[in-house]
Amino acid sequence: MTRSVYVAGIGRGDGRQVIELGVMELLTRQVDRVGVFRPLAHEPEGGEDDKDGVFALLRSRYRLTQTAAAATGMAYDRAAALLAERGTDELVTALLDRYHEVARAFEVVLVLGTDYADTQLPAELALNARLANEFGAGVLAVVAGHGQGAESVVAEVRNARHAFTSLGCDVIAVIANRVREGDTLRAVRELGAQLPEPVYALPEDPALAAPTVAQVAEELGAEVLLGDASGLARDIRDFVFGGAMLPTFLTALREGCMVITPGDREDLVVGALAAHSAGAPPLAGLLLTLGERPGPQTMALAQRLAPGTPLLAVPEGSYPTATAVSGLEGRLTAAAPRKAELALGLFETHVDTAALTERLSVVRSDRVTPMMFEHELIERARADRRRIVLPEGTEERVLRAAEILLRRNVCDLTLLGEPDAIRKRVADLGLGLRLLGPEEPEEPREGAAEPGAAGFGRRAEPGGPAAARVVDPATSPLRERFAEVYARLRAHRGVTPELAFDVVGDVSYFGTLMVEEGLADGMVSGAAHSTAATIRPAFEVIRTRPGAAIVSSVFFMCLADKVLVYGDCAVNPDPDAGQLADIAIQSAATAARFGVEPRVAMLSYSTGTSGSGADVDKVREATGLVRELRPDLRVEGPIQYDAAVEPSVAATKLPGSAVAGQATVLIFPDLNTGNNTYKAVQRSAGAVAVGPVLQGLRKPVNDLSRGALVQDIVNTVAITAVQAQDVAPADDPGGPAGGAGAGAAGREAGR
Missing domain, CATH: 3.40.50.10750 (Isocitrate/Isopropylmalate dehydrogenase-like)
Structure with a gap:
């Protein structure tokens, strides 16, 4: 019989999509053929995507072959009519038949419970419980913690558990989502020790609640005057209204804000974009009101100042526009993959995924699919977190991969390059990357350890999303130290300290020496550098592992x-x-x-x-x-x-x-x-x-194809982190310098 997991809430506003995404991630790590079934869904507003976008996200991310129609039992309005005319048993029978049609094609089915949003269904919780029982599905109950205190959330968790168990359901676990940090989070976790089923608490994350620029454009029916797809995917963390004179206005700008201003205030448009271009602060975009448009010269200047930054226009005034977007919250959709990474990072940080997987009672498939292999890489890397240096700090694909790696808590990262150039690139791409200097301390986080020497410490255990360190080889005080090391290693080749100082200013050599000197556990490069430029420093500095004849x-x-x-x-x-x-x-x-x-x-x-x-x-x-x-x-x-x-x-x-x-x-x-x-x-x-x-190297250095995709970089960094887990701390660097036995000829052939 097909195993199924039923994710069910008890009301609106629980952010259940985060849990559904997290459970799907766990299932696809274990099983090749995972299907999705929604007993009830709102009529599609266009195409095959459902109203809240979660199915489209699951289908895109997990390469589902199902269409939205094939994965859905029936529409809410039809269900309400059938319930009124023929009763609950007829509705359940019809939905059970549709479920079995789906289940026959899959090993495991993830069932997405009803959303309590204008469904016109009485006793909706009881209907979810009845369906879970008929499907033979275990229930993962979700409760909302948003805006509630500790006592209230604890009571909701108890009530949800009792409601489903009293209706005969097999409760796998209860998850309180969007819980306030501090006493409330601790109270929910303490409750888990008192109940027979696990209880997990996920804190409120402002970045998940933040709407994207694309979402605002869709909500307002705004015209997109400027901006690319990555710009439209930026999160909006705040709104700033432009009405003051430019000097005063600039002081009000905040990182990730969207500026709302009349379209004829060209001074504010240019000023805001110039501030964004300088990286202080990076903006989400601008929204122009009153149906006004800047002139062609201003538009051309805007394009040059901040390419890709969205510029939207609406005919309404600033007040009605502000009212329309004030309560807008972020959604998990296929069009916002970065939010999905953040959601998974949140889920995996605060849920004991190993214990929950065991309770899901899913038997691992004998086959290993690409997705299962990628999941395993991420899980292994996260289990013993390592520090990886990425020399190509201004390369777009590398920065996008870095954001994913940090949001998923895969490893700690150091980016090499000129800090202002990296910050500007991050701002232009609209990425949610925090960048820290080598000595700059991270904000205190649960499970965090103090940074080590030169700020290149490692956390004792995964916590929340971290920042990337930024180090400039040209100005770093480490350059002198690395020059001494390199000159000593290559003295037999006539390398002087002066020549070594020049050599180690190169990002590939600097990154390799960070690995050699224990300031990073591994290095990944090659998205913009040749194979020879990436691995020659490793041959010269790190050299072969004892017992390995060649690399x-x-x-x-x-x-x-x-x-x-x-x-x-x-x-x-x-x-x-x-x-x-x-x-x-x-x-x-x-x-x-x-x-x-x-x-x-x-x-x-x-x-x-x-x-x-x-x-x-x-x-x-x-x-x-x-x-x-x-x-x-x-x-x-x-x-x-x-x-x-x-x-x-x-x-x-x-x-x-x-x-x-x-x-x-x-x-x-x-x-x-x-x-x-x-x-x-x-x-x-x-x-x-x-x-x-x-x-064959003593410490891991890996090369990328110059055509590598973002996911390729993520996978390679995860592999490097796993390789680093096998390197003994006291690994003997012995052997002659340049001892790797691979000739230079042919190394470019791997590209």
Whole structure:
């Protein structure tokens, strides 16, 4: 029988979408086929999106194949009519039939309870309880804590639990959402120790409640005069009304505010955008009233001053406009993915996700989907939080990835670059990134530790969203220290302290030395730098790990129903038999570290003893070395790709092999073959290629493709953080400088 989880509230205003999103995240970590069912929904206002946008968000984020219509039982108005004409049993029977239609196609179904918003349904809580029982679903009850004191919220939690249990429901947990910090939050958590079911409390988060510029534009029917998609996705934290003279007006501006001013006040428009351009403070946008438009010269200047910053216009005056937006609150929608990341960070910080997953009683799928693999990466990185340095501090994709990583509490980050340039870039992109200098203390947070030397400390445990450190290699006092270290390491190459000072001013070298000196646990670069520029400093400074013959790389190839590991597709042009064996052993270890059971295929154009030649002999010799060095590993070679991954071909070519037909780690004989194969599979099979992930270094440094997407960067940073968890604090840096055994030739081929 399909397992289902019913998320149900007891009234309006509980922000239940955060919980629904969090539960969907937990389910998709465990199960391949997760469906969504809404017993009742408001009629779509346009297209297939539902009224509150949550289904569209789930469908977009979790790649659901369901349409809104297919996932919905019936519309509220039809349900109210059926209830009035034929009674509750007829309504429940109809909805139960629709539920089973959905459930047949999925392993687990997330049921989104009714929203209590103009539904015209009496006894709505009892209807949700009845449906949960009929579906055989456990109930996750949600109560609203917004604007209430401790006693009131505690009473609501008790009442919600009693209401559902008294109606025969299996209550999985109760979650109080939008709870006030302090005594109220503590009181709800203390209640959890008194009840048989877990009780969780999520605090109110102003950023989640903040409407986006796009939401304001939609609410007012405003015309968008200027602004791109990222600008329209900015959160509005406050409204500032422009009526005073410019000097007075500028003092009223606040970070993330939207300026509302008559359209003929061109001085305020230009002044506000100039302040935004300077990063003091960054604005959400401007809303012009009275149907007035600035002249063409002012509009052109506005475009140059703050490209992407929204400029909206409405015909109404400032007062009715302010009234219309005063009570507007943020929504989780597919058009606001940044809010989804913030919501998930909030959920994962304040809910014991491991305990809740166990209570959901979901059996993990045998298959590993790309989404499950990505979830596992994030979870592992978060479990033992590390510090990662990102040298490309002004690169848009890097900054967007940094925002996601911090909102999801994946790791601590240091961005390298000129601080004013980074702040301006963050302002232009409208990102919710707090930026701190190297010595600037973070605001006290629950579970936070004091910063360490030079401000590069690590938190004892995840807390709320953190800020990124910003360090400028050109002016940092660390530059002198790093120059001394680099000159000592490269003295045998004739590097003087003066030359070293110039070299370590480069962001890639500076970041690498941060890792070497323990001020960061890993580095990720390459979105705007070549492979050589990223990994050469690692070869010179960090060097190979004891026992590793060379530095090599793997890609995690996330196919529809499994994850394969390809090596080496980015570093070594033409490894000999010994190096190929080392690549295979390292790749197997990397696969195992990330949850892929290693079954190693040493690829060639020949399978078994069917062919001969120098290339085949190299692979045959490498296979023998792997078996000699690691007799515990399952390895087969030489073997062709089809025999390695397709059981029917393996049954013909290598019957009885423990690897053929089910290989998970595929080792290519040379860079030309590996690089072209991974790109062919990526493009033709729609696989998600995560990497290249470097292996063999003492401390983790990873390269990005210059075409990397934001999610690629997020995944690579998470992998780097997990790799850093395996590095012993007293790791011996021994060995000769520049000891990595990969030649410079061919390193660009991995791009």
